[in-house]
Amino acid sequence: MDMSVFDLFKIGIGPSSSHTVGPMVAARRFLLEAGSVDNATGVEAHLFGSLALTGVGHGTDKAVILGLLGETPQDTDPDSADDKVDEVRLDGRIRLLGGREVPFVLGFHKSESLPEHPNGMRFALTRADGSIFEKTYYSIGGGFIRAAGEAQAEAAAGGAPIPFPFDTMDQLLALGRDSGLRIPDMLRANEEARMSREQLDAGLDRIWHVMNDCISHGLVTPGQLPGGLNVKRRAADLWKQAQCATASDRANQLPHDALHHVTLYAMAVNEENAAGGRVVTAPTNGAAGIIPAVLRYYAEDCNPSNPVAGLRDFLLTASAIGMLCKRNASISGAEVGCQGEVGVACAMAAAGLVAALGGTNAQIENAAEIGIEHHLGMTCDPIGGLVQIPCIERNGMGAIKAITAASLSLKGDGTHFVSLDNVIETMRQTGADMQVKYKETSLGGLATIHVISVNQPAC
Numbered sequence: 001m002d003m004s005v006f007d008l009f010k011i012g013i014g015p016s017s018s019h020t021v022g023p024m025v026a027a028r029r030f031l032l033e034a035g036s037v038d039n040a041t042g043v044e045a046h047l048f049g050s051l052a053l054t055g056v057g058h059g060t061d062k063a064v065i066l067g068l069l070g071e072t073p074q075d076t077d078p079d080s081a082d083d084k085v086d087e088v089r090l091d092g093r094i095r096l097l098g099g100r101e102v103p104f105v106l107g108f109h110k111s112e113s114l115p116e117h118p119n120g121m122r123f124a125l126t127r128a129d130g131s132i133f134e135k136t137y138y139s140i141g142g143g144f145i146r147a148a149g150e151a152q153a154e155a156a157a158g159g160a161p162i163p164f165p166f167d168t169m170d171q172l173l174a175l176g177r178d179s180g181l182r183i184p185d186m187l188r189a190n191e192e193a194r195m196s197r198e199q200l201d202a203g204l205d206r207i208w209h210v211m212n213d214c215i216s217h218g219l220v221t222p223g224q225l226p227g228g229l230n231v232k233r234r235a236a237d238l239w240k241q242a243q244c245a246t247a248s249d250r251a252n253q254l255p256h257d258a259l260h261h262v263t264l265y266a267m268a269v270n271e272e273n274a275a276g277g278r279v280v281t282a283p284t285n286g287a288a289g290i291i292p293a294v295l296r297y298y299a300e301d302c303n304p305s306n307p308v309a310g311l312r313d314f315l316l317t318a319s320a321i322g323m324l325c326k327r328n329a330s331i332s333g334a335e336v337g338c339q340g341e342v343g344v345a346c347a348m349a350a351a352g353l354v355a356a357l358g359g360t361n362a363q364i365e366n367a368a369e370i371g372i373e374h375h376l377g378m379t380c381d382p383i384g385g386l387v388q389i390p391c392i393e394r395n396g397m398g399a400i401k402a403i404t405a406a407s408l409s410l411k412g413d414g415t416h417f418v419s420l421d422n423v424i425e426t427m428r429q430t431g432a433d434m435q436v437k438y439k440e441t442s443l444g445g446l447a448t449i450h451v452i453s454v455n456q457p458a459c
Contacts, residue, residue, distance in 0.1 A: 001166055001327065005191060005319035008326075008348075009207045010143045010281045012073030013081070014273035015387040017285040018119055018332055018440075019051060019058030022139030024076075027067025028097060029145070030123040030135055037098045039128040043068060044105040048120040049113035050334035051139065053441045057227055057385025059276060061106055064121070065089075068104070070097030073143065078277050114138070116148060118334040118439065141332030141340070142283045142322075162190040169324055169365055169420040176361045183364050184313035184355050187320050204312045211269070211280050211292035218268025218277075225274045227386040233275075235268035258301075262403065263396035265293035270392040283322040283331045286338070286380075286387050287345035289395035291318060294349040294402050298356050310356035318352035321368045324420070329428035333380035334440040336431025342398045343375030343427065347420075349402035354409055362414025369420040370405035376423070377430055379438035381445030390446055 012021040027045065031037065045064045047055050055061060062085045066076060069084060088094045094104040114120030117138035124134040136148035164179070164186040166172040175186060191200045222236040242260060245253075266289035273279045273288050282291040295314055304310045322331065325344045330336045350367035359367070375398075383389045437444030 001162075001190075001323050003319075003323045003326070004194065005187065005316055006203055006207075007144070008142065008281070008283050008319045008322040009315065010073065011207070011210050012143060012279065012281060012285070013076050013078050014059070014276045014279050014285050014288075016058040016060075017143040017281040017283075017288075018139045018141050018334060019055060019060045020063040021073045021143035021281060021285065022063075022119065022141075022145045023047075023051065023060050023121060024063040024067040024071065024073050025143065026121060026137040026139065026145045027064045027123065028070060028072065030125075030137070031068060031070070031097045033135065034125050034133045037096045037100045037102075037125065040096065040100050040102050040125055041128050042103045042105070042126045043094065043096065044107065044124045046107040046109060046122045046124075048109045048122070049118040050440045051119050051121055052108040052110045052112075053443065054382065054385035055108060057382065057442070058387060061085075062276075064106065065094065065104075068094055068096055081276070114148075117332075118436075119332065139332075141330055141335065142326065143281050144326075160193045162193045164190055167324075167327060169368075169424075172320065172324075173361055173365060182313075182355065183320055183351075183361050184316040187316040188312075191316070201312060204315050205308075207280055207315060208295060208311050210278065211282070212296060214269050214272050214277065214279050214288075215265045215292055215296060216268075218272040219264065221272070221275075225271065225386075225388055226276070227274075227384060227388065229384050229386060229388060231274075231386075231388045231392075233271045235264050235271055239264050239268070259400055259403070262293050262297045262399050265296050266290055266395040266399040267392050269293070270387070270395045274386065274388045274392065282318075283326065283344055283348065284333070284341045286333060286391050287341040287395060287398065289392075290342065290345040290398040290402060291349045291352065293395070293399040294353055297399075297403065298353055302357065304356065314352035314356040317355035317364060318348035321348045321351045321420075325372070325424055325427070328421070328424045330431060332440075336427060337434050337439050338378040338380040338394065339372070339375045339427050340431060341380065342394050343372050343378055345395075346375060346398040346402045346405070347371030349399065350405035350409070353402065353406040357406070357410060359406075359410055360414055363409045363412070365420050366412065366414050366416045367405045367409035369416060369418060369423050370408060371402055372420070372423045372427060373418065374401060374405075376427060377434075379434065379445050380440040381438055381447040382440070382442055383447050383449065385442040385447075
């Protein structure tokens with residue numbers, strides 16, 4: 001497997017890993033590959049397919065500008081990003097990474113897709129001598145990008161060999177049987193072939209801290225989300241209600257009210273994401289709330305004896321599931337629909353929770369399989385091209401499903417009928433069969449409801 005836990009969990013900004021994080025990375029990489037821009041006379045960026053259809057709602061235009069300015073997703077200040085972008089839009093000129101200011105053109109090609117992936121973008125830099133440096137990139141989900149014609153594994157070429165290589169869950173389970181190790185221990189060994197134990201643990205801890213900070217900020221930030229739908233942020237108000245409940249209110253709580261907090265954790269993250277705040281792709285931004293919500297549930301409600309070790313095992317195990325889904329299917333909503341985003345995040349969270357609670361490898365696989373199986377066929381149909389409806393609530397539901405999947409697997413011995421590998425392949429086939437209008441284009445499904453309500457009078 002040619003991926004790291006830190007490939008699956010990237011710190012960036014909202015609202016989308018494939019439409020915001022990926023294009024920002026691609027724009028910056030384009031300038032680095034172009035070399036000196038001292039004699040540049042202009043730069044153009046052209047978006048195709050899903051990037052064009054939902055790019056404005058997903059912040060792709062903003063991300064491309066930031067990338068050309070030299071910004072990176074992990075270091076961008078969300079509070080100052082809009083001012084930088086507005087200046088470029090107002091002037092029609094951009095100060096490229098390297099310092100030269102040139103005219104800037106951004107094109108949206110909604111009726112045209114590039115051949116290798118629905119999320120295609122093409123950049124062109126003109127020079128004073130009349131030459132043009134042009135390159136095409138694809139944002140393939142979760143903030144991953146690749147240039148046209150570039151093999152997915154190329155980015156990892158030359159990396160250190162790992163002790164437990166795997167491309168399927170069956171292979172990983174076999175490695176576990178042969179070595180006597182649990183999945184998080186094997187993933188740790190693979191990561192420590194690339195970095196020290198101290199670096200790994202520090203990185204995992206930082207991922208959790210950013211996730212937890214995102215939850216905490218979302219739980220105290222009311223207001224309205226940007227984009228024009230006038231969607232009200234609900235997590236903060238609902239959290240305040242829960243915290244201010246009287247003794248009488250608590251006495252009348254129903255048993256399932258205990259999971260209400262988990263839902264709010266997930267919604268808080270995705271409201272932050274929708275507002276362009278700092279989040280961790282897990283494995284995408286559209287599904288970024290599920291893993292943090294279940295992690296916080298583990299830390300606060302499961303009474304772990306060693307929460308730090310458990311949180312690290314959770315993230316390592318979750319990354320293994322994400323790697324398998326990305327390699328053998330997709331984590332891109334534009335490619336396979338939301339089953340590849342919320343469905344995969346649910347499976348990752350379920351597997352991670354089982355590992356943190358001491359489950360066996362078979363139970364970990366069972367939990368992941370349940371998580372994906374019950375999201376098969378889920379479409380990606382954001383209203384208005386915004387990562388808000390149904391995305392925010394969908395994360396809350398995905399977190400609850402992950403906990404349920406973990407509970408079911410922990411109460412069994414890991415034996416089950418359908419393997420995780422089979423479910424991942426089914427997800428891939430289902431995505432291939434799904435109509436394009438249901439794959440992050442906002443041309444079908446729930447995405448059409450808002451259009452109808454605005455443009456057609458009620459009878």
